[in-house]
Amino acid sequence: MDSLTINEAAATTGWSPRMLRYVEQAGLVAPERSPSGYRLYGAAELQRLRTLKELVAQFDVSLSDMAFAARMASDAELSDAVQAWLSAQASRPEDVQAEEWLRFEQEKHERLLAAVGAA
Amino acid sequence: MDSLTINEAAATTGWSPRMLRYVEQAGLVAPERSPSGYRLYGAAELQRLRTLKELVAQFDVSLSDMAFAARMASDAELSDAVQAWLSAQASRPEDVQAEEWLRFEQEKHERLLAAVGAA
DNA sequence: GAAACCTTGACACATTCGTGGTAAGGTTTG
DNA sequence: CAAACCTTACCACGAATGTGTCAAGGTTTC
Numbered sequence: 585m586d587s588l589t590i591n592e593a594a595a596t597t598g599w600s601p602r603m604l605r606y607v608e609q610a611g612l613v614a615p616e617r618s619p620s621g622y623r624l625y626g627a628a629e630l631q632r633l634r635t636l637k638e639l640v641a642q643f644d645v646s647l648s649d650m651a652f653a654a655r656m657a658s659d660a661e662l663s664d665a666v667q668a669w670l671s672a673q674a675s676r677p678e679d680v681q682a683e684e685w686l687r688f689e690q691e692k693h694e695r696l697l698a699a700v701g702a703a
Numbered sequence: 704m705d706s707l708t709i710n711e712a713a714a715t716t717g718w719s720p721r722m723l724r725y726v727e728q729a730g731l732v733a734p735e736r737s738p739s740g741y742r743l744y745g746a747a748e749l750q751r752l753r754t755l756k757e758l759v760a761q762f763d764v765s766l767s768d769m770a771f772a773a774r775m776a777s778d779a780e781l782s783d784a785v786q787a788w789l790s791a792q793a794s795r796p797e798d799v800q801a802e803e804w805l806r807f808e809q810e811k812h813e814r815l816l817a818a819v820g821a822a
Numbered sequence: 823g824a825a826a827c828c829t830t831g832a833c834a835c836a837t838t839c840g841t842g843g844t845a846a847g848g849t850t851t852g
Numbered sequence: 853c854a855a856a857c858c859t860t861a862c863c864a865c866g867a868a869t870g871t872g873t874c875a876a877g878g879t880t881t882c
Contacts, residue, residue: 653785653789665762708828
């Protein structure tokens with residue numbers, strides 16, 4: 585079996601066992617479970633945990649920020665509402681990056697609608 | 704002058720004056736200032752404030768969530784890192800929505816790179 | 823110039839986030 | 853079966869969010 589239990593996973597990822605449980609509860613990395621309920625971290629989870637730790641450290645984002653990002657990724661309605669709100673602001677000539685992001689978000693929306701219409 | 708002072712803006716948006724200052728501090732809605740420093744809310748800001756309030760209520764998102772979304776919209780590096788992290792997870796056959804979102808995010812990335820390369 | 827507004831700064835307080843412990847009890851392994 | 857591990861469920865506690873209120877001091881308006 586190529587999966588680690590929580591303490592082993594903690595050792596190789598730098599998270600504490602306590603935090604691994606917390607990260608799972610936040611919906612960010614949910615390992616499989618053994619028949620008796622033990623968490624079993626596979627290679628994918630371990631990688632995700634390491635990347636997450638780096639992301640959090642490098643950009644100073646919180647776990648709740650990441651949870652929110654995940655939520656947006658899985659809830660198109662929320663995502664669209666947030667994008668729409670942001671798009672009403674990006675009209676300052678300076679930040680072109682935001683404009684770019686939003687342009688593609690809008691295209692996404694249009695394409696999704698088109699895809700639905702074409703069905 | 705078609706701009707309202709903070710108490711007037713509070714009255715028409717449903718936010719308290721205190722919260723209007725807080726929202727500004729969070730970088731979400733920053734009104735102009737009069738020469739003497741008074742906040743002056745124009746029609747655009749008022750609309751943004753109302754929409755924000757609705758968004759927060761309807762989807763139960765926090766102001767820090769919105770601040771994070773704004774940050775992602777203006778920081779492509781952060782946005783890409785977050786998308787990349789999320790994309791490594793969306794491989795569960797269930798949530799197709801997330802896949803969709805990420806697909807477009809990736810296209811965005813490719814296009815941005817293409818645009819840079821074409822310059 | 824007094825009343826009614828605005829500003830920033832601070833104190834306060836409930837709630838959530840991020841973390842660490844510890845306890846009571848099941849599982850694995852030597 | 854005992855040691856070492858795991859689980860959930862709590863208590864705790866500092867930091868950040870969200871929100872109100874109050875104080876000291878400028879502005880606007882009558």
